[in-house]
Structures are given as C-alpha cells and as structure tokens.
Amino acid sequence: MTGFGAAVAVEWLKFRRSRVPLGATVALLVGVPTLGTAGLAAAASDAPTSFAGKARTLIVGTGWEALFGLAGQVSAVGVLLATGIVIGWIFGREFADGTVVGLFAQPVTRGRIAAAKSLVVALWLGTVSLGIAALTMLGGAGLGWGWPPMDAAARLAILSLLTGLSVLPIGWVASIYRGYLPAFVALLGVVIATQLAVGLGAGAWVPWAAPSLWAGAAGPEQAAQVTAAQLALPALVGMGGVAATVAWWRRAQLGNASG
Amino acid sequence: MNPLVAAALGCTLRRHPVLANLDLEVEAGTVHALVGLNGAGKTTLIRLLLGMLAPTSGRAVILGQDARTAPPSVWRRVGHLVESPFAYPELTARENLLAAGLLRGLDAHTIARRATELIDALGMGPWADRRLRTLSLGTRQKVGLAAALLHRPDVLVLDEPANSLDPLAVLALREQLSVAVGRGTAVMVSSHHLDELARYADRISVLHRGAVVGTLSAGEPDLEHQFFETVRVAELTATAPR
Numbered sequence: 093m094t095g096f097g098a099a100v101a102v103e104w105l106k107f108r109r110s111r112v113p114l115g116a117t118v119a120l121l122v123g124v125p126t127l128g129t130a131g132l133a134a135a136a137s138d139a140p141t142s143f144a145g146k147a148r149t150l151i152v153g154t155g156w157e158a159l160f161g162l163a164g165q166v167s168a169v170g171v172l173l174a175t176g177i178v179i180g181w182i183f184g185r186e187f188a189d190g191t192v193v194g195l196f197a198q199p200v201t202r203g204r205i206a207a208a209k210s211l212v213v214a215l216w217l218g219t220v221s222l223g224i225a226a227l228t229m230l231g232g233a234g235l236g237w238g239w240p241p242m243d244a245a246a247r248l249a250i251l252s253l254l255t256g257l258s259v260l261p262i263g264w265v266a267s268i269y270r271g272y273l274p275a276f277v278a279l280l281g282v283v284i285a286t287q288l289a290v291g292l293g294a295g296a297w298v299p300w301a302a303p304s305l306w307a308g309a310a311g312p313e314q315a316a317q318v319t320a321a322q323l324a325l326p327a328l329v330g331m332g333g334v335a336a337t338v339a340w341w342r343r344a345q346l347g348n349a350s351g
Numbered sequence: 352m353n354p355l356v357a358a359a360l361g362c363t364l365r366r367h368p369v370l371a372n373l374d375l376e377v378e379a380g381t382v383h384a385l386v387g388l389n390g391a392g393k394t395t396l397i398r399l400l401l402g403m404l405a406p407t408s409g410r411a412v413i414l415g416q417d418a419r420t421a422p423p424s425v426w427r428r429v430g431h432l433v434e435s436p437f438a439y440p441e442l443t444a445r446e447n448l449l450a451a452g453l454l455r456g457l458d459a460h461t462i463a464r465r466a467t468e469l470i471d472a473l474g475m476g477p478w479a480d481r482r483l484r485t486l487s488l489g490t491r492q493k494v495g496l497a498a499a500l501l502h503r504p505d506v507l508v509l510d511e512p513a514n515s516l517d518p519l520a521v522l523a524l525r526e527q528l529s530v531a532v533g534r535g536t537a538v539m540v541s542s543h544h545l546d547e548l549a550r551y552a553d554r555i556s557v558l559h560r561g562a563v564v565g566t567l568s569a570g571e572p573d574l575e576h577q578f579f580e581t582v583r584v585a586e587l588t589a590t591a592p593r
Contacts, residue, residue: 198426
C-alpha cells in the first residue's frame with residue numbers, strides 16, 4: 093500500500109503529542125484499576141460512605157473474582173466513553189482545526205489516511221486494554237492476594253478491547269458531520285440507546301452492552317448466558333464502522349464554502 | 352499541456368452556480384494570480400484544480416491528469432496551502448514539516464535538511480522546536496508555506512499565502528516564489544493584496560461571478576483601479592437588461 097506506512101507514522105506522531113489521547117489513556121489506566129481496587133477496599137471496610145455502599149451493590153464474590161468483576165464494570169463504561177471520544181476526536185479534529193485541507197491532494201490517499209487513523213486507535217485500544225488488566229492485577233497484588241487468576245485478567249482485557257471496538261463507528265459520524273462535537277453527541281446517543289435496549293430485554297444482542305454483560309454487569313447468571321456470537325458483534329460493528337469511515341474519506345469532497 | 356488547466360469548468364454547489372464555463376491555464380515557471388471579490392469563486396476554482404471537489408461540468412487537469420482521479424505520482428509533485436495551513440497545534444514546526452514530508456514521500460534525511468533551510472529562510476529559527484499551539488498565526492502560516500514548498504513541487508497552489516505574515520516574512524515568501532519559479536514550478540496564487548501580487552505575478556486574472564472577466568497588467572500603475580474597473584464592467588454586463 094503506497095504511503096500507508098507514512099500515514100501511520102504521521103498519525104502516530106500527532107496522536108502521541110496530543111492531549112486528548114493522553115487524557116483518555118491516563119483516565120483509563122489510573123481510573124479503572126484505582127476504582128476497582130478502592131471500591132473493593134471500601135466495600136470490605138465498615139465505612140458508611142456512599143462510595144462504599146455503591147461498591148457493595150456492584151461486587152459479586154470475593155477476592156480476585158470481585159476485583160476483576162468490579163474493574164470490568166468500570167472498564168465497560170470507561171473504555172466505551174474514552175474510545176468514543178478518541179476516535180471521534182482523531183477524525184473530527186481535522187475539520188475543527190481546518191487541517192483536513194492538507195490531507196487532500198496528497199500522494200497518500202485519503203482512504204489510507206483514514207485507515208491509518210483507525211489502526212492507530214485500534215493499537216492504542218489494544219495496549220490500553222492490556223494495561224488495564226495488568227494494573228488491576230498489580231492492585232490486587234497490592235492487597236496481598238498473591239498470584240491472580242489469569243483467565244479473569246484475560247476476560248478484563250478482552251471485554252475492554254471489545255467495548256472499545258464497538259464504538260469505532262463514532263469515527264464515521266465525526267467524518268460525515270465534519271467535527272468531533274456531533275461524534276460526542278452520537279456517543280451519548282449510543283449510551284442512552286444501549287440502556288434502553290437492554291432495559292427492553294435485548295440483552296447481549298446489543299453490541300455495546302455485550303461485553304459488560306459478559307463481565308457480569310447484570311449478575312453472574314446473565315454473564316454465563318452471553319454467547320460467542322454476541323461477543324463477536326462489537327468487533328463486527330467496529331470493523332463495519334472502520335470500513336464505512338474509510339469509504340467516506342475515499343470519496344470525500346470539500347465543497348461547503350466558496351471563496 | 353500546461354501543468355494546471357481549467358477547461359470549460361463549471362461547478363454548482365447547493366443549486367447555486369459558483370463557476371461557469373471557466374477556462375484558465377497556468378504555465379510552468381510562471382506565477383498566475385487570481386483576484387476577485389469574496390464569493391467570486393477563487394477558492395472553489397482552487398479546490399477543483401486540486402481534486403478536492405468534483406466539477407459539475409468541464410475538466411480540471413493537473414500535470415496532465417484529471418484532478419479528481421490523479422494518481423499519487425501526480426500529487427507527489429504538487430504543493431498547496433489552501434484556507435488553513437498544514438500546521439497541527441500539538442506539533443512543533445519541525446515536526447509538522449516531518450509529517451508533511453513523510454506524506455509527500457520524502458525520506459527523513461531530506462526532510463530534516465530542507466526543513467532547516469526553510470525554517471531559516473522564513474525566519475522561524477527561534478520557534479522551530481516549540482509547539483505551534485503556543486505560537487502566532489503568522490508562524491503557523493509560515494509552517495504551512497514551508498510544508499507546501501518542502502518537496503520542491505512542480506505545481507504550487509497558494510490561497511492567500513501572505514495571511515498574517517509580517518513584512519519580513521512577506522519578503523521571504525517572495526524570495527521563495529522566485530526560487531520556485533526559477534526551478535520551473537507553475538504557481539497559482541489567490542490574494543486580495545494587489546500591490547503584493549504586482550511584485551511577483553506574471554499574470555493576474557480577475558474572477559467575478561464564477562468567470563474570468565479580465566486580466567490585469569502587473570507592470571502598469573494603479574492595479575486597484577484596473578481591478579475595480581474590470582469588476583464594474585463585468586457587473587454592468589451581467590446585470591444589463593437583455
């Protein structure tokens with residue numbers, strides 16, 4: 093692919109120097125393990141705080157099982173919002189900053205630039221998902237629990253990855269509406285629609301809910317009922333979103349204003 | 352065929368005709384300027400010639416290829432600064448030029464060497480390693496100019512290149528255009544600064560209501576008067592009862 097490597101290098105340069113991805117990374121790597129560990133510690137204490145009370149309602153089981161379960165529920169929400177913001181920003185910022193004009197009339201095609209952006213976000217998501225699981229393990233080790241169960245750690249990493257993949261279509265929204273604010277509105281819409289759909293009984297067939305239900309957000313019984321096909325949905329939705337985004341960029345025109 | 356050709360070019364946006372049957376060519380080794388009132392169609396013409404927009408009728412041809420379907424080998428030979436400069440606020444000037452050079456297919460060594468030359472030529476030395484977020488609009492514009500020039504293009508398209516530039520930078524811009532033209536680059540410039548265009552343009556076309564309505568003689572005095580007279584006549588012709 094002509095110039096794809098250059099596009100990835102340029103997108104990675106912009107990505108690692110920007111505040112939005114940095115903020116999302118810190119929020120997830122610090123927030124998820126900290127809230128998981130602190131929630132468990134608070135629930136185990138006799139503290140009459142609302143945080144401890146909330147944590148007790150979310151915790152199932154004890155020890156590592158409880159920690160990964162709680163971290164999974166926090167991650168399902170956190171990764172959804174953070175990845176949605178990052179993918180919406182990486183496409184929408186080009187329009188908001190006016191830099192999109194510089195991506196036209198280039199030897200690297202716009203479709204490849206869009207693919208490079210998606211790849212950078214996907215690689216970031218994969219790394220952050222592993223980081224969340226690793227730091228949660230460290231948190232549990234800090235509580236003196238010894239060696240963690242690797243299957244639970246892997247489940248946390250996979251659910252984070254799947255959750256993030258499910259919101260990659262937000263990049264398409266940022267592209268067609270030419271900015272990150274419409275993308276953030278769409279992200280909010282996804283959260284609300286998911287709540288409604290799950291409430292109406294659609295369960296794990298809702299791609300944005302499947303990972304969190306698998307993680308035990310609605311209890312261990314529902315978690316056990318989530319099928320592999322339902323878990324594949326978030327990844328398929330993500331791939332569909334990337335394909336639609338690349339196709340849009342390939343055909344994109346700048347024709348909104350005349351000078 | 353000349354490097355930039357608009358042949359019977361027409362463009363309608365949101366049912367509003369922006370360009371109609373426009374013919375224009377830019378020869379190699381010359382600067383062809385576009386002047387016109389706001390809404391005359393300058394930016395649309397530039398977008399069409401750079402393949403950013405598909406024409407409704409006619410053809411936009413760049414280096415012998417249709418602008419909308421031109422292959423990467425064509426775009427490797429084209430530089431542009433249209434509307435907003437290629438200047439990412441989170442990157443330094445040097446990093447922005449690295450990004451621009453990589454996209455144009457240059458190797459890192461060539462990018463570093465030419466970036467330093469352009470940073471010096473455009474007077475960006477003291478700020479070259481600071482993030483653009485903290486720098487002035489003028490510095491961002493210089494970065495955009497350097498990004499357009501970095502790969503020594505055969506076609507250079509600049510929309511209001513002197514925007515936000517201080518007088519010293521305007522001199523540097525003139526020098527860079529002179530060097531590019533000396534190399535045989537075909538340069539298209541759109542600007543409202545008639546005095547400035549008079550200093551380096553070989554040909555000045557007046558756009559009005561989406562058509563070329565005349566040319567100005569850069570060598571003759573009172574370019575402003577020539578411009579307004581051309582526009583006035585065009586306006587009278589367009590609005591005269593038939």
